Structures are given as structure tokens and as C-alpha cells.
């Protein structure tokens with residue numbers, strides 16, 4: 001049975017940097033409040049007419065190049081996003097068209113901040129069964145268009161940013177490399193604790209021309225508490241399945257929602273923070289893009305080497321969460 005291995009990583013963030021103090025144009029906030037509570041210093045915002053599929057396309061091109069592959073080599077595209085270009089169809093088919101492909105299947109998944117972890121697990125299953133050998137997984141978001149710029153939108157608005165990350169996942173027969181296990185969870189009882197409920201098919205409200213009309217809602221304290229507990233559990237099950245001691249793992253890459261969440265998880269396992277790769281200070285929460293952007297930068301900085309033991313974990317709206325254990 002082949003294993004699934006990440007063979008190329010790419011990322012793209014829009015050039016426009018928005019610093020914490022720049023947000024004071026909309027909100028009653030401060031660099032001090034945002035940084036001490038989240039670890040965020042700045043984020044990127046796409047400028048029109050950039051779209052989620054377009055950001056994903058730039059990241060995908062880099063991942064393909066890194067893997068030494070062409071778009072025509074792909075057997076499947078998986079696109080993870082909570083901010084698709086359109087209500088329907090999904091951004092996956094838009095990316096497929098941008099890549100110049102004719103009939104390659106494209107699958108969109110809606111697991112928000114856990115989208116990349118879910119996507120890796122899906123890719124792993126397709127490769128293990130032998131159905132596909134080369135898969136592109138993209139996590140991309142344009143969130144600056146749903147942020148609520150009204151004063152009451154500040155709690156959510158300061159946390160999120162735009163960006164994209166992509167990986168090529170290939171079948172490998174080389175023993176000991178690739179994805180070793182994945183564990184996925186969700187709990188719809190908490191669906192309304194972090195959501196955009198309008199516009200929706202349920203409310204039949206429509207966005208009027210010229211108005212944003214989006215009202216994101218987040219119960220910050222509840223999300224924080226669950227994120228720490230659930231990512232801790234997901235990491236524990238990955239460690240137990242692999243029979244790895246927490247210290248034996250070379251690098252932990254957790255979804256970048258809040259540096260204090262990562263610190264709490266590190267503390268729970270008694271691990272130093274340098275076991276965790278973080279870049280939230282530069283990009284904020286890029287939702288489905290955050291883990292692949294981390295992988296890209298970790299590799300570029302020499303913190304991911306062939307044979308390294310790696311654990312990825314994410315938690316997000318749904319609630320959804322999960323972990324992946326892999327040998328890089």
C-alpha cells in the first residue's frame with residue numbers, strides 16, 4: 001500500500017500589509033490590545049480584484065514547481081476555504097480552470113480552520129487505496145471582504161487575514177516517509193459559536209449592492225477554551241497512535257488562531273515553544289491557509305528536514321478539529 005507524502009509546498013500572501021495600528025481607522029482598538037491577546041502584529045489584505053481561487057493559484061504554482069510536477073500530472077484538486085469566490089460553484093473548479101486543466105476532479109471542503117488537516121486526511125485515503133497518485137491540496141482565504149468594519153466588529157475583525165498555502169501530495173513506496181495517521185472530529189452543537197449566519201439560504205437575506213451585509217459572530221472565550229482542549233486531545237491521540245513521546249517530535253505545526261492557544265497546548269505537554277512553528281505575528285489567522293503557510297516557511301528556515309517527525313493540529317468553526325502525524 002503506498003503512503004502519501006508532501007512533495008512540494010507553496011504559499012502566497014497579498015502584498016498589502018495591514019498593521020494593528022492601521023485598524024484604528026475602523027475600530028476602537030490598539031496594537032497593545034491585539035498583540036497581548038493574540039500575538040498578531042500585522043496581516044495581509046488582498047486588494048480587488050483578487051479572489052480566493054487566484055491566491056490559491058499562485059500558491060499552487062509554487063507547490064507544483066517545488067514538487068517538479070506540472071498541473072497535468074494532478075489526479076485530484078482539493079480546495080479548502082471558508083471564503084469561496086462564489087456561493088456556488090466552489091473555488092476548486094475555478095482553480096482547475098486557472099491551471100489550464102480540462103476534466104481533473106476538484107473537491108471543495110468546508111472545514112474552516114481545520115480544512116487543511118481534513119484535506120490531508122482525504123488525500124491520504126485516496127492515495128492509500130491506489131485511486132490517485134498525485135493530489136494538489138490548497139488552503140486559501142480572502143477574509144478581508146467578510147470582516148465587519150463596523151465598530152462592533154472589532155473582536156473578530158482584528159484576528160483574520162488573507163493568504164494561501166498549497167501542497168502537492170504524492171504516492172510513495174519509500175518506507176518510513178509520509179502521512180502516518182490522521183484523526184478528525186467535529187461537534188455541531190457548537191456551530192453557532194463561530195459563524196457567519198447571514199446571508200444564508202436559511203434566512204433568505206441578500207446582500208444589497210454596496211453593503212457588506214456580513215455579520216461574523218464569535219464567542220471568543222468559548223472558542224479559546226475548546227481550541228486548547230481539543231487540539232491537546234488530537235495531538236495526544238496522534239502521539240499514542242505513533243507511540244511517540246512528545247519530546248521526540250521534531251516540529252509541531254498548529255493552526256495559527258492565537259499564540260496564547262499554542263502556548264497553552266505547549267504548556268499542557270510540558271514542551272518548549274521552540275518545538276512549535278509560529279508566524280501568526282505576520283499573517284493573523286489565515287484559516288485554511290495557516291498550516292501550509294507555516295510548512296512553507298518552516299521548510300525555508302531549515303526547520304523541516306527529511307525524516308523529521310511532525311504533528312499538525314487544527315481547531316476551528318464547526319467546531320471541527322483534528323491532527324495529522326507524518327514523517328517529513
Ligand code: COA
Pocket residue numbers: 027028029030033034037038113154155156158218219220221223224227257258285315316317
Ligand atoms: N480592541 C480593543 N478591545 C477589544 C477588542 C479590540 N479589537 N475586541 C474586544 N475588545 C474588548 C471587549 O469589548 C471587552 O471589553 P469589556 O470587558 O469592556 O466588555 C474586552 O475587550 C474583552 O477582553 P478580554 O476578556 O481580555 O478578551 P479575551 O482575553 O477573551 O480575548 C480574544 C479576546 C478574541 C482575543 C480571545 O477570546 C480569543 O483569541 N479567542 C479565540 C479566538 C479564535 O481563536 N478564533 C478562531 C478560532 S479558529
